Amino acid sequence: MKRITLLSAALLYSCIVLAQRTIQLRNLWAEPQVHVVFDGFVVSFTIKDINRAIQLLAEAGDSTYGTTSHLDTAKQYTTELFAGYNTEYRDKLQPLLQKGVGAFLLTSGHALIENSKHKKLKGIVVDAQPYDEGEHISDVKFYDINSRKLLFNGQLPAELFNKDIGIE
Numbered sequence: 001m002k003r004i005t006l007l008s009a010a011l012l013y014s015c016i017v018l019a020q021r022t023i024q025l026r027n028l029w030a031e032p033q034v035h036v037v038f039d040g041f042v043v044s045f046t047i048k049d050i051n052r053a054i055q056l057l058a059e060a061g062d063s064t065y066g067t068t069s070h071l072d073t074a075k076q077y078t079t080e081l082f083a084g085y086n087t088e089y090r091d092k093l094q095p096l097l098q099k100g101v102g103a104f105l106l107t108s109g110h111a112l113i114e115n116s117k118h119k120k121l122k123g124i125v126v127d128a129q130p131y132d133e134g135e136h137i138s139d140v141k142f143y144d145i146n147s148r149k150l151l152f153n154g155q156l157p158a159e160l161f162n163k164d165i166g167i168e
Contacts, residue, residue, distance in 0.1 A: 053101035103154030
């Protein structure tokens with residue numbers, strides 16, 4: 001009985017560890033125009049990457065956000081997100097980033113992240129929850145690789161899980 005308990009504890013622990021992975025952030029070719037403030041961190045994306053992620057969602061059959069963000073590339077956009085999904089969104093950009101493409105761009109390393117001391121992060125830890133049967137969205141949390149502090153949480157559609165964005 002003791003062996004079974006130890007074996008099941010080891011298996012449970014290994015499942016938890018396997019759900020987390022480290023992502024190295026890529027250098028963005030363009031200056032990011034969309035900035036998300038999340039608990040002391042600023043997570044920034046380019047509009048080109050956001051539009052590409054929306055296009056990939058549309059190609060996979062999810063037309064929730066259309067085929068483009070319709071954001072003006074000559075402007076800067078700043079919004080704030082909070083942990084959890086039970087908040088009221090004040091603009092269309094917030095759900096787009098938290099429930100649409102933000103988690104996808106972070107899992108593919110297409111973001112610029114600064115901590116509260118304005119230092120750029122080189123890598124992040126991704127904790128993706130497994131999909132429930134019948135569900136097509138997974139909750140994903142992102143942590144600072146050094147402090148292990150939550151820097152973003154979002155939802156990742158199954159259509160985009162392990163998909164290449166096609167932008168280098």
